[in-house]
Amino acid sequence: MIEIERTTPLSSVQDSGRFGALHYGVGTAGAMDPLALRLGNALLGNHPDDAVIEVPLFPFRVRFHRAGVFALSGGDGQATLNGRPVPPWWVARASAGEVLTLNASRFSARSYLHLPGGVDVPRVLGSRSTQLRGEFGGWQGRGLSAGDRLNACSPDYRGASDFGIPSPRLALQADSLLVPQIRVLPAAEYPLFTPESVQRFWRQQWRITPQSNRYGYRLEGDGLVAKEPIEMRSHGIIPGVIQVTHSGQPIIQMRDAQPSGGYPKLGTVIDADMWLLGQVPVGSQVRFVEVDLARAQEAQQVQQRWLDDLCYQIDRYRRSAG
Structure with a gap:
């Protein structure tokens, strides 16, 4: 379990989004950085669509009430765990009582906190994403507040930790x-x-x-x-x-x-x-x-191949080091 100690209402629980409901007037929601969602989940061996905490304003602070593993993705800002630096795009292990603090970056707008098995919130219309305007999904249909306590779907995860990947911007942009x-x-x-x-x-x-x-x-x-x-x-x-x-x-x-x-x-x-x-x-x-359309499709295919290969390499490392 984690407890939010410092945040703004703009932090929220998101997954890949809510699809197939546009005819009801319901938008997609979902992570603003879908690449970070996929890669951060891969670092923990989660399903690609498992829910995460999206953090757009900083500092953001959470306390771990039980020992566990977590991953960071998306942002390139400084993070600390009880004062110890945690690199971006990294898997780390927290002890009970330790505090994770995420700070802002000049180059990235938001960070993602991943928990084993994803953040444990119910699905609404097929997604765990928070629909802020409609006030449903995610954590009680709203942005996160200090004092909120959230659980991981797989809190007893004991896989590999203390490893990470380079920022995707270095490879793609x-x-x-x-x-x-x-x-x-x-x-x-x-x-x-x-x-x-x-x-x-x-x-x-x-x-x-x-x-x-x-x-x-x-x-x-x-x-x-x-x-x-x-x-x-x-x-x-x-x-x-x-x-x-x-x-x-x-x-x-x-x-x-x-x-x-x-x-x-x-x-x-x-x-x-x-x-x-x-x-x-x-x-x-x-x-x-x-x-044009051909170049757009080619860009998507190139990115997907790169993403699939990196996720495969992450999975191989996790299996060998776990």
Whole structure:
């Protein structure tokens, strides 16, 4: 069992998300960094979809009320266990009474705390993810608070510990560590904007504003200009869709996005880059790179092969060292 000692209501229990319920008006929710979810679970030998604690604001502090193993993923900030450093992307063992503290990073927006077998919360509509707007799923349908106590599904785990992996950004995005480059597919209303403003969209760096959250990332830059006023009925949208407001400033729909909206769609972030976008800190800059469907599919296949191979290597090590 762990007890939350310091957090904000934006920390929550998440898994890969809630799918198949959009027609009920229920969004997907789920981890903002799905790559961290998968790799952190692999470090503990968990199922890829096991629930974790997502931490977007720091410091975050938990106390272990019984000895156990945990893993950290996602963030590259400093972590300590009773004052001892714990590397990022690492499996460690805590004794009863020890306190784990996670701190912020300049380069990553959120960290994940993994427990053996996942965080023990019930499934709602097929997922353990917290739906913050609907107030269901996760831990009592809300963000975490000081005093909350959560259990691991497999608290008696005795596998390997004190090992880890390099940050995936070193392997997948080494050429854009300072300014993340996010690949985008043009969407339905792309031709309705002037060529000059569209070119600015690709050339300039966009700032993630403080109004950004799990619902959407609001961008700040030289706005887009429509060829003529665009009036649209509300229609279905999904995470990754880039809509353009009347002011010309884009909004990227994120994991807690509502299932419908009426703003025109300029593009869609490809699936292979949603993890990277989810780790861009508020106030940071991003750039967008245009790709076609073939390149988007190739990027997803390359990433999946890399991910499957790394998870295989992790599993081999765990079995040999456990």
